[in-house]
Structures are given as C-alpha cells and as structure tokens.
Amino acid sequence: MALILMLLVPGAVGLWLVTGGRGLDAHTARVVALVAATVGGLAAVVAAAMRPVVDRAWIPDLGVRWHFAIDGISAPLVVLTAVIGVLVVAHAWVEQPWTDTHLGLPRGSAATYLGALLLVETGALAAFAARDAVLFFIAFEVVLVPMWVLISRYGDPKSAAARADASARFILYTAVGSTLMLVGILLLVGQAGTADLDALPAAAGALGQGPQTLIAVLLTLGLAVKVPVFPLHTWLPAAHTTAPTAGSVLLAAVLLKLGTYGLVRLPLANVPDGFARIAPGLAIAGVVGILWGGLICLVERDLKRLIAFSSVAHMGFVVLGLASGSATGLQAALIGNIAHGVISALLFVIVGGLKHRWGSVDLAVVRPALREVSPRLGFALILGLAAGLGLPGLAGFWGEFLALVAAWEPAHHEGVLRTCAVIAAVGAALAAAYALRVARIVWVGDAVPDAATDDPVAGALDRIDTRTPDTRGVELAVLAVLVAAVVTIGVVPHTVLSVTAAAAEALVGGGR
Amino acid sequence: MTLEMSWGLLLPALLPVAAMLLVLVVDAVAPRARLAAPVIGALGLGGGAATALPGLVGTGPRLTLCTPAPEGRCLWDGGPLTSTLQVAALLATLAVLALVSIHRAGVIDVVLLLASASGAAAVVASRDLGTWLVTLELATLPVIALVAWRDRRAAAHGALTLLTTSLVSFGLLVLGAALWVTGTGDPTLTGDSLATAWEVPEQRVLVSLATVVLVAGLAFKMSAVPFHAWTPTTLAAGPLPVSALLASASKVAAVGALIVVLTPYESVLGLSPGPHAVVAALVTLTVASMLVGTVMALRQTEVVRLLAWSTVAQAGWVILPLTALTAAGRRAAAVYVVVYAVAGLVAFAAVRAVHGPHVEDRRDLTAYQGLLRRDPVAGGALALALLVLAGLPPGVIGLVAKIVAIRPVVSAGLWPVAVVAVVAAVLGIAVYVRWFAVLIGEPGEDAPARQRSRRASVGVALVGSAVLVLASVLPQLLVGLVS
Numbered sequence: 001m002a003l004i005l006m007l008l009v010p011g012a013v014g015l016w017l018v019t020g021g022r023g024l025d026a027h028t029a030r031v032v033a034l035v036a037a038t039v040g041g042l043a044a045v046v047a048a049a050m051r052p053v054v055d056r057a058w059i060p061d062l063g064v065r066w067h068f069a070i071d072g073i074s075a076p077l078v079v080l081t082a083v084i085g086v087l088v089v090a091h092a093w094v095e096q097p098w099t100d101t102h103l104g105l106p107r108g109s110a111a112t113y114l115g116a117l118l119l120v121e122t123g124a125l126a127a128f129a130a131r132d133a134v135l136f137f138i139a140f141e142v143v144l145v146p147m148w149v150l151i152s153r154y155g156d157p158k159s160a161a162a163r164a165d166a167s168a169r170f171i172l173y174t175a176v177g178s179t180l181m182l183v184g185i186l187l188l189v190g191q192a193g194t195a196d197l198d199a200l201p202a203a204a205g206a207l208g209q210g211p212q213t214l215i216a217v218l219l220t221l222g223l224a225v226k227v228p229v230f231p232l233h234t235w236l237p238a239a240h241t242t243a244p245t246a247g248s249v250l251l252a253a254v255l256l257k258l259g260t261y262g263l264v265r266l267p268l269a270n271v272p273d274g275f276a277r278i279a280p281g282l283a284i285a286g287v288v289g290i291l292w293g294g295l296i297c298l299v300e301r302d303l304k305r306l307i308a309f310s311s312v313a314h315m316g317f318v319v320l321g322l323a324s325g326s327a328t329g330l331q332a333a334l335i336g337n338i339a340h341g342v343i344s345a346l347l348f349v350i351v352g353g354l355k356h357r358w359g360s361v362d363l364a365v366v367r368p369a370l371r372e373v374s375p376r377l378g379f380a381l382i383l384g385l386a387a388g389l390g391l392p393g394l395a396g397f398w399g400e401f402l403a404l405v406a407a408w409e410p411a412h413h414e415g416v417l418r419t420c421a422v423i424a425a426v427g428a429a430l431a432a433a434y435a436l437r438v439a440r441i442v443w444v445g446d447a448v449p450d451a452a453t454d455d456p457v458a459g460a461l462d463r464i465d466t467r468t469p470d471t472r473g474v475e476l477a478v479l480a481v482l483v484a485a486v487v488t489i490g491v492v493p494h495t496v497l498s499v500t501a502a503a504a505e506a507l508v509g510g511g512r
Numbered sequence: 513m514t515l516e517m518s519w520g521l522l523l524p525a526l527l528p529v530a531a532m533l534l535v536l537v538v539d540a541v542a543p544r545a546r547l548a549a550p551v552i553g554a555l556g557l558g559g560g561a562a563t564a565l566p567g568l569v570g571t572g573p574r575l576t577l578c579t580p581a582p583e584g585r586c587l588w589d590g591g592p593l594t595s596t597l598q599v600a601a602l603l604a605t606l607a608v609l610a611l612v613s614i615h616r617a618g619v620i621d622v623v624l625l626l627a628s629a630s631g632a633a634a635v636v637a638s639r640d641l642g643t644w645l646v647t648l649e650l651a652t653l654p655v656i657a658l659v660a661w662r663d664r665r666a667a668a669h670g671a672l673t674l675l676t677t678s679l680v681s682f683g684l685l686v687l688g689a690a691l692w693v694t695g696t697g698d699p700t701l702t703g704d705s706l707a708t709a710w711e712v713p714e715q716r717v718l719v720s721l722a723t724v725v726l727v728a729g730l731a732f733k734m735s736a737v738p739f740h741a742w743t744p745t746t747l748a749a750g751p752l753p754v755s756a757l758l759a760s761a762s763k764v765a766a767v768g769a770l771i772v773v774l775t776p777y778e779s780v781l782g783l784s785p786g787p788h789a790v791v792a793a794l795v796t797l798t799v800a801s802m803l804v805g806t807v808m809a810l811r812q813t814e815v816v817r818l819l820a821w822s823t824v825a826q827a828g829w830v831i832l833p834l835t836a837l838t839a840a841g842r843r844a845a846a847v848y849v850v851v852y853a854v855a856g857l858v859a860f861a862a863v864r865a866v867h868g869p870h871v872e873d874r875r876d877l878t879a880y881q882g883l884l885r886r887d888p889v890a891g892g893a894l895a896l897a898l899l900v901l902a903g904l905p906p907g908v909i910g911l912v913a914k915i916v917a918i919r920p921v922v923s924a925g926l927w928p929v930a931v932v933a934v935v936a937a938v939l940g941i942a943v944y945v946r947w948f949a950v951l952i953g954e955p956g957e958d959a960p961a962r963q964r965s966r967r968a969s970v971g972v973a974l975v976g977s978a979v980l981v982l983a984s985v986l987p988q989l990l991v992g993l994v995s
Contacts, residue, residue: 015906019892061991062915108954123905134915142905152949164949168942175941179934182915183922186930190923214927 005043017115026110033114041082072503085121097154166242177225184218212274226259230289240308245352252344286319294430303361321403329406336399369445374470394490523563528630531556567595601632636768670749684729691722703779747820756860801828802936836924858976862894868963882955902944
C-alpha cells in the first residue's frame with residue numbers, strides 16, 4: 001500500500017500537471033505539487049520502514065514483473081529521494097524558473113515545471129524500489145525526459161544555446177549509458193534465466209568467467225556514465241551549470257545515486273567475479289576523477305561548475321569503495337552516496353540562491369563578503385564546504401574515510417588498490433584546498449581585484465547591485481533540513497550504516 | 513489434387529476483396545452515391561480485421577488450404593503472429609482511408625486501398641511461394657497508383673521512382689523464388705524441405721542464395737538500406753495519407769512477408785554449417801538501415817522527409833530481431849512493426865492535422881514551434897508518437913519494443929549487433945527529441961493557422977494515441993498478442 005502510494009501519487013499528479021493541469025496558475029500548482037510530494041514522501045518513508053512487497057505480473061512474455069520492494073541498500077536512498085523530492089518542490093517558492101524573463105520571453109508554465117520535478121522523483125523512487133532488472137531499466141529511463149525538460153526549458157535563462165547543448169548532452173550521454181546497460185541486463189537475464197534481482201545472484205553464479213566479465217563490462221560502462229566516472233563525466237558540469245537550482249539538486253542528490261545504486265545492484269551483486277576483474281580499472285578511473293575534479297576545482301571560476309566537478313571527485317571515492325570489493329568498501333560507497341546527496345543538495349541550494357541573487361556566480365567578480373551581508377547563508381556555505389572536504393563530524397567524512405580504509409585492505413588486487421588509496425588521500429587534500437579557496441573568496445570576500453577586469457561590464461553591474469539579502473522563509477527551512485541532515489549523518493553515521501550493514505554483508509558474502 | 517478449405521481463416525483477405533467488388537458494382541449501378549464507396553471500404557476493412565481477431569486468442573493450429581496427408585502441406589497459416597499482422601495491416605489501411613477523408617475518397621482510392629489491404633492480409637498468411645509472390649505484389653502495386661493518382665507533377669515523379677523500384681524488386685523476388693524451388697524442389701516454405709536440402713552442399717548454397725535474393729527484394733519494400741533510395745522522394749512527393757500507408761500497412765506486409773521467408777530457417781539453426789550467409793545479409797541490412805536512416809533523419813528539416821528517413825531507420829530495427837532467426841525473433845519483429853506502425857500513423861495523422869489536406873509547402877520543423885501550446889490535441893498526440901519512436905518513457909511501449917527487439921539478438925549471441933543498436937537508439941533519441949524540443953517550445957509569431965477540415969486526422973491521431981497509452985500501461989496486451 002505504502003509502495004503503491006509512494007509511486008502513484010507523485011507519478012499521477014506529475015503526469016496530470018504536465019498534461020491536463022498545465023493551465024493551472026502557479027500558486028495552485030505549487031500547493032498541489034507540494035501535497036503530492038509530501039504524501040509520496042511520507043509513503044516512501046513508511047515503505048522504507050515497513051518494507052512491504054508488491055509483486056504482480058506485468059509483461060509475462062518478457063518475464064518482467066511489477067515487482068517492488070525495499071531492502072537495506074535501497075532504504076536510505078528511498079528516504080533521501082523522498083526528502084529531496086519535498087525540498088525541491090518547496091524550493092519553487094524561492095526560485096521560480098518559469099517567471100525568469102530574460103529578453104522578455106515567457107518560459108513555460110509553473111505546472112509543467114513542478115510536474116517534471118515530481119516525475120523525476122517518481123522515476124527515481126521506482127528505480128530504487130524495483131526488484132526486477134528490466135523494470136529497473138525502465139524506471140531508470142523514466143527520469144530522462146522530465147529532467148531534459150527541466151534543463152532545456154527552465155535552465156539558465158541567459159543562453160538558449162547553452163540550454164540546448166546541456167540538455168542534449170544530458171539525454172544523449174545518459175541514453176548511451178542506459179542502453180549499454182540494457183544490453184548487459186538482457187545478456188545477464190538471458191543467461192541466468194530470471195530477471196528477479198533476488199534470484200539473479202544465485203542464478204548468475206554459475207556463469208563462466210568470460211560471460212561474467214562481458215556482462216560486468218557492459219553494465220559497469222553503462223552505469224559509469226550516470227555516476228559519472230572520470231572520462232565519462234563531461235555531461236555533468238554542463239547540466240549542473242545550466243539546470244535550475246531544483247534541477248541541479250535533483251541531479252546531484254538523486255540521479256547520480258541511480259548510477260552508484262545500479263553498480264551495487266547489478267554488476268557487483270550478480271557477476272562478482274567479472275566485476276572483480278574490472279575493479280582495478282574502475283578504481284583507477286575513480287582516483288583519476290578525484291584528482292581531476294580536485295584540480296579543476298582549484299582553478300574553476302564558475303561556482304556552480306566548481307560544485308559539479310567536486311561531485312565528480314566525491315563520486316570517485318564512492319567508486320573506489322565499490323572497487324575494493326570488501327563489505328567495508330560497499331558500506332563506504334553507500335554512506336558516501338547518501339552523504340554526497342545531502343551535501344551537494346545543500347551546496348547547490350546555496351549556490352543556486354547566490355546565482356539567483358547575483359545573476360552569476362563567477363568567482364572572479366568582486367563581491368561583498370558573504371559572512372557580513374548574509375551570515376546565515378554564509379554559515380550554511382561554510383558547513384557545506386567543510387562537509388565536502390571531509391571534516392570529521394560531518395557527513396562527508398565517513399564515506400571518504402571508509403573508502404580509503406577499504407581500498408587499503410581490498411578483497412583483491414591489493415597493489416593497485418593500495419596505490420589508489422594513497423593517491424586518493426592526496427585528492428582529499430586537494431578538496432581541502434579548493435574548499436578553502438571558495439571560502440576565502442565568497443565567505444571572507446577576499447577576491448583578487450584585478451581578475452574582475454576580464455569582464456568589466458559584468459563586474460561593474462555586479463558591483464552596483466551588491467545587495468545580497470540573507471536567506472529566510474522557505475529557503476531557510478530547506479537549508480536547515482539539509483544542514484541538520486549533514487550534521488546528523490556526520491555525528492551518528494550509525495543511523496545509515498546499521499540499515500545497510502546486513503544487506504551489504506549479504507551481498508559481498510553471498511556472491512563469493 | 514484436392515485442397516482442404518476452411519473459409520473462416522481466409523476471410524481477413526477475402527472480405528476486402530469482396531468489398532472491392534461491391535464498391536465497383538455499386539459505382540456501376542449508382543455512380544452518384546459518393547459516400548457508398550468509402551463506407552463499404554471501411555466495412556470491408558473493419559470486417560476483415562474482425563475476422564482475424566479469433567486468431568489472436570485461439571490456441572491450436574489454424575492451418576488451411578492443406579493438401580492431403582501423408583505429404584500434406586498447408587498453404588495458409590492463420591496463427592497468432594499472422595493474425596496480429598493482419599489486424600495491424602487492415603486497421604492501418606482503415607486509418608489511412610480515414611485520413612484520405614470520407615468526402616474526398618473516390619472509388620479509385622477505395623478500390624486501390626482495398627486491393628492493397630487484401631494483399632497484405634494474404635501475404636502474411638501464405639506459406640507457398642506462388643501465393644506469397646502474387647499477394648505481395650498485390651499489396652504493393654496499388655500503392656504506386658495511389659501515389660500517382662493525385663494531380664501533382666512531383667507525385668508522378670515519386671510514383672515513377674516507386675514503380676522502377678518495384679520492378680527491380682519484383683525481378684529479384686521472382687529470381688529468388690525460382691532459386692528456392694530449384695534448391696529445395698518444393699514450392700512451399702517449410703522447415704522440413706529446407707532441412708533436407710541443407711544436407712546437400714550444392715543445394716545449401718542454392719537455397720542460401722535464394723534467401724539472400726528474396727531478402728534483397730523485400731528490402732526494397734521495407735525501405736532498408738541500401739535499397740531505400742525511393743523512400744524519401746516518394747514519401748515527400750506523394751499525398752500524405754499514401755505516405756502514411758507506405759510507412760504503416762505496406763511495412764507490416766513487407767515484414768510479414770520476410771517473416772514467412774525466414775520461418776523455415778529455424779530448422780537449420782543448430783546444423784553445421786549454419787545459415788551464415790542469411791544472417792550476414794540480415795545483419796548488413798539492419799546495421800546499415802539503423803545507422804544511415806538515423807543519421808540522415810538528424811539532418812532533415814522537412815518533417816515528411818524526416819519521417820521518411822526515420823522509417824528507414826525503423827526498418828533496421830524491425831530486421832534486428834530477425835537476425836536471430838528464432839521464433840522469439842520473429843515475434844519480436846512483429847511486435848516492433850506493430851508499435852512502429854501505430855506510432856508512425858499517429859505522427860502522419862498529426863502532421864496532416866497541422867497542415868491540412870493541401871500539404872506541399874512549409875512542412876518545415878519551424879511550423880511546429882510551440883505546437884503543444886497552440887494545439888494541445890494534435891501536439892500531444894505527436895509528442896507521444898515521437899517519444900514512442902524514440903523509446904523514451906512516458907512512451908513506455910516504444911521502450912518495451914526496443915527491449916523486445918534487442919533481446920533475441922543478445923540471446924542468439926550477436927551482441928556486437930546489439931551494441932550497434934545502442935548507438936542507433938541514442939542517435940534516434942537525438943532525432944526525435946529535436947522535433948519534440950520544437951513542439952514544447954514557445955509558440956512563434958508566424959505559426960500557420962489551424963486547419964478547419966481536420967476531424968478525421970485528429971480522430972486517427974487520438975485513436976492511435978489511445979492505443980499507445982493503453983499499450984504503455986499494459987505492454988502485455990501487445991507483446992502477448994503474438995505468442
């Protein structure tokens with residue numbers, strides 16, 4: 001019942017908002033969407049606690065079942081999605097992408113925007129809850145079109161070309177990934193004879209080394225696009241920079257999680273031997289991502305892009321944890337996943353808010369110190385950055401720390417993974433460097449003055465409009481929830497770890 | 513020789529013929545009754561589809577025109593797969609008749625449509641080369657006349673292209689049929705005679721050659737690369753409803769004919785050497801069609817040309833599962849072509865609803881700017897059709913069709929072909945999303961005025977969309993038809 005409500009309410013309301021309800025005025029649409037997101041979110045939380053099961057035949061000829069259930073691995077992600085779903089809809093009171101009129105062009109209706117948000121949430125919840133490999137793929141695809149609409153219609157109002165480019169990149173990269181994953185899933189399901197994720201590990205265990213490796217390569221390559229893992233990440237910064245704040249939050253906090261969740265659920269759980277074979281490559285890609293993301297963050301001028309690249313670095317840690325092949329590594333990946341979801345959501349809300357206030361978030365533009373003009377926003381930013389650099393006591397720490405521990409004592413390929421662990425530790429230092437750079441420029445207000453002359457017009461405009469109203473109302477509430485989550489996960493990581501522990505042990509232990 | 517007959521099974525093909533004769537008689541008796549022809553035509557098509565319905569649910573063999581045992585061969589198979597394709601072809605023709613519009617459809621139009629429909633219904637059921645060849649031509653030749661019938665010079669040019677193509681195709685098919693009979697000594701398309709012939713190396717070569725030639729001849733009709741050159745010219749030049757017919761009912765007939773030819777191959781799949789030449793020919797067609805069709809569609813700005821190239825690409829997708837040469841592959845091809853036919857019809861109907869009956873100029877993508885806002889009905893139907901063609905939810909059935917199409921290929925071990933299909937699928941998304949993006953944009957200043965007489969087009973688009981929505985919610989309704 002809770003499962004059905006969790007999927008049906010946001011899904012149906014979202015569909016209605018983008019079709020029949022498009023003419024709804026902004027206020028009604030927001031209330032309707034918020035109610036739907038809240039009901040769906042509550043149902044999701046209840047479902048994560050009660051663990052009901054829905055299992056119906058859907059396409060018997062393909063062996064696809066309408067099979068949803070939540071286990072230890074998906075429960076934290078379902079709760080995260082539910083919370084983020086409510087927050088992004090609430091954020092529509094703060095930022096209204098449908099009224100941003102640049103060059104006097106109206107931009108779509110509020111109902112479509114909110115409907116797209118709800119549909120993304122539905123797709124993500126369905127994917128996390130799906131217990132059938134093909135159903136997982138279909139749910140995975142559900143998020144594509146609404147997210148594309150969010151980026152291409154409601155993204156950065158300044159440049160239509162940038163929106164078209166970013167949205168096209170998003171949908172094409174993701175489609176390459178998901179269709180490769182589909183080939184992998186079909187190969188796996190065809191060889192194992194079942195699509196049921198509960199029965200698959202046992203059924204696929206008998207496969208030989210060759211097929212296992214092939215399936216693992218197809219699945220991992222496909223999902224690596226979504227995560228994203230280093231050389232396949234180039235869609236992410238463009239999408240993040242262009243998307244509206246709520247879109248960025250959904251992208252970072254929910255969609256990227258689909259990738260890592262898929263890595264755990266499909267290759268790691270079903271073809272462990274094949275996955276172990278390609279693990280060193282994955283670990284190296286993850287570490288390169290950590291370094292690459294960190295180095296770019298040291299020089300990137302656009303704050304939104306900077307956060308996007310820091311996401312690449314953080315996902316590098318998650319991938320490293322997965323590649324280690326141990327239960328600790330899996331735990332590290334799962335908590336790192338959740339932590340990154342909360343932290344990046346927090347940072348994107350702040351940075352999106354700043355972009356809304358300032359018009360751009362170019363770090364080279366001299367602006368007043370955030371700590372003086374808007375202390376609450378400044379505090380949240382510092383907290384987010386501190387969590388991002390992995391400060392103990394905040395959410396980011398556990399994922400990185402455990403990933404390094406796991407990579408130091410991996411289940412296989414000790415030499416490669418230990419080297420990776422050392423390099424990743426250096427990468428963590430880079431995170432500290434860029435976090436401090438951002439804090440210095442934005443929070444302390446210590447920008448290098450002559451850099452502003454690159455763009456005199458924008459600089460002058462921004463200097464004139466130096467008012468930065470502090471956060472309040474709904475935005476403050478959204479930030480407060482996220483800050484509380486960052487601190488809670490940091491102080492008592494046990495809340496997440498205890499939920500995932502049993503499932504993680506079963507996964508890593510059962511496959512061997 | 514006596515043939516055992518079961519008239520009920522032949523009705524899907526016979527009713528359109530009967531309707532055709534009736535139309536001619538009525539026209540001779542009462543030439544002023546203008547509405548009679550389309551009404552009788554619609555009844556014939558609808559009735560034919562209705563008589564094929566029992567085959568969808570029926571279990572057990574539905575064979576007829578059988579020669580006496582023990583050497584008994586049945587020349588007509590009305591099983592679920594056949595019935596599905598028959599219903600699809602007949603209803604697609606009915607939709608095209610509606611698009612022609614009941615007031616404009618003359619006797620000639622109706623007669624030609626009925627002839628083509630009866631050919632389509634017969635060719636998918638035939639199991640011997642004679643019936644197969646004659647009914648296949650019956651399904652396609654009337655379409656040439658339909659293209660040329662309207663009074664446009666460009667249409668005549670398109671018809672000439674199609675005629676030339678059809679002649680070449682017919683030549684290949686006759687040659688292929690002759691080679692087959694020489695190779696197997698049997699004019700029916702059965703697995704047993706193929707398996708017997710397969711054991712002799714010379715006969716094996718001959719039969720393989722026969723099949724490759726037959727496949728090439730059919731590739732013309734399916735507009736698969738490299739036999740596709742007529743498609744963009746003819747579809748863009750001819751009247752829109754006829755283009756819709758070429759993209760839907762004709763496609764179903766051609767795919768059905770291909771399935772009939774490939775069915776015997778299941779019996780030689782496990783043998784050594786396997787049917788490598790046939791698989792290679794099919795793989796070449798599918799890979800070339802998917803890639804060339806999609807890449808060319810990416811560059812089009814004229815919507816009918818875009819749809820024409822997309823039909824080339826979709827032909828590749830239909831052939832994709834057939835490369836496995838298994839029963840699952842044949843069923844998958846049938847499911848895919850039905851989904852494609854419905855989505856294609858909806859797209860053509862929406863295009864007609866936007867531009868009206870006189871569509872020669874300004875069928876440019878820019879005319880669709882903000883259509884979803886200006887014209888939610890036609891725009892919504894078109895948006896859904898595009899998403900189904902792209903295989904993106906909420907057009908779930910399009911995605912399911914892609915899964916269905918890739919699955920037999922993967923299980924047959926041809927996964928490199930599946931990886932090419934991945935590239936094609938992604939490029940395809942780029943094609944359709946490009947149009948979709950125009951639809952959901954802001955309405956432009958110079959949007960064309962809404963057409964007045966467009967009830968039929970909107971009706972077809974809505975019925976088609978309803979089918980797509982229903983199939984998206986319950987894909988089993990469609991996927992389960994053929995098994």
